[in-house]
Amino acid sequence: MDLKTKSGYVSIVGKTNAGKSTLLNNILGQKIAITSRKPQTTRHRFLGIRTDNEFQIIFVDTPGFHSGQKRALNRYMNKVASNAMRGVDIVLYVLDKLNWTEEDLSRVNSISDETSVILVINKVDKLEEKNSLLPFIKELSEKDLFSHIIPISALKNLGVEDLVKLIHEKLPIGGHLYPEDQVTDISERFLASEIIRENCINRLGDELPYRISVSIERFSEVKGIIHIDSVIFVEKQSQKGMLIGQSGSMLKSIGTASRKELEKLLESKVMLKTWVKVKSGWSDNESLLPSMGYDLDK
Numbered sequence: 001m002d003l004k005t006k007s008g009y010v011s012i013v014g015k016t017n018a019g020k021s022t023l024l025n026n027i028l029g030q031k032i033a034i035t036s037r038k039p040q041t042t043r044h045r046f047l048g049i050r051t052d053n054e055f056q057i058i059f060v061d062t063p064g065f066h067s068g069q070k071r072a073l074n075r076y077m078n079k080v081a082s083n084a085m086r087g088v089d090i091v092l093y094v095l096d097k098l099n100w101t102e103e104d105l106s107r108v109n110s111i112s113d114e115t116s117v118i119l120v121i122n123k124v125d126k127l128e129e130k131n132s133l134l135p136f137i138k139e140l141s142e143k144d145l146f147s148h149i150i151p152i153s154a155l156k157n158l159g160v161e162d163l164v165k166l167i168h169e170k171l172p173i174g175g176h177l178y179p180e181d182q183v184t185d186i187s188e189r190f191l192a193s194e195i196i197r198e199n200c201i202n203r204l205g206d207e208l209p210y211r212i213s214v215s216i217e218r219f220s221e222v223k224g225i226i227h228i229d230s231v232i233f234v235e236k237q238s239q240k241g242m243l244i245g246q247s248g249s250m251l252k253s254i255g256t257a258s259r260k261e262l263e264k265l266l267e268s269k270v271m272l273k274t275w276v277k278v279k280s281g282w283s284d285n286e287s288l289l290p291s292m293g294y295d296l297d298k
């Protein structure tokens with residue numbers, strides 16, 4: 001091991017919609033995580049790796065904590081997020097502006113003393129009361145919960161590189177764990193399902209996105225064309241109708257936008273087929289979740 005190299009795991013956690021995935025994409029300089037203005041966009045834990053010469057940071061993006069919904073899928077997502085706070089070197093606890101609650105306090109208190117916790121106050125570009133930022137930081141720093149408190153805007157790229165520098169300083173000495181050109185551990189197949197889900201989220205009303213799950217049934221390259229067959233699962237027949245739209249217009253728009261984006265990301269021509277199927281009440285069915293990719297043991 002080269003003693004000059006530093007590397008470590010850094011989990012990005014916080015309430016849903018705080019901007020965790022936006023921050024990860026921004027740090028990596030490329031989109032690996034889908035984002036949306038609606039809560040509960042990220043459903044899985046995955047890695048984003050940034051290597052700068054001797055430093056390698058292995059970020060862990062996580063589903064946001066959510067206290068309102070109590071379906072099996074929501075319980076699964078909260079569990080994935082809590083698990084991701086363990087066994088890592090640093091936790092970035094991301095806040096949406098100054099929205100700090102007792103729930104945040106109890107989650108931060110549950111993090112092991114051996115892990116450094118950096119509070120990241122995101123979306124400062126949207127902060128109306130700019131004068132309230134400093135007193136807020138002062139008050140929270142007195143609680144002795146965080147090694148640092150950093151205000152940023154993930155979307156406008158303010159303070160993000162300072163945050164990366166700070167992480168570099170705090171990384172433990174150790175050899176790199178991934179090749180320097182590897183950016184993520186997600187597969188192209190998983191990326192395809194996420195891009196389709198993001199295009200659904202962006203086009204559908206507020207409730208339907210939570211009833212959708214995307215599964216890739218085929219992902220294969222034939223003569224330079226990537227063939228992707230996907231199924232979008234919904235919970236009810238009426239939702240199927242909404243997703244397909246009048247004369248199939250909604251599904252067509254989701255399919256076309258997803259194909260175009262995937263062609264860019266995969267740098268290949270893509271042939272995408274999408275079907276919509278009903279899997280009754282899947283999001284509140286513990287025993288169905290693993291077969292749909294929501295499995296804590298994986």
Ligand SMILES: Nc1nc2c(ncn2[C@@H]2O[C@H](COP(=O)(O)OP(=O)(O)OP(=O)(O)O)[C@@H](O)[C@H]2O)c(=O)[nH]1
Nearest residue numbers: 016017018019020021022036040041042064154155
């Ligand atoms: N104005 C502003 N908006 C932001 C900023 N960061 C993220 N957003 C927006 O906040 C919304 C949520 O962002 P995400 O990155 O999906 O949030 P998340 O924390 O990953 O959300 P979940 O995966 O659902 O837990 C999106 O509409 C982003 O564009 C920021 O710094 N400023």
Ligand SMILES: [Mg+2]
Nearest residue numbers: 020021041042
């Ligand atoms: Mg996210």
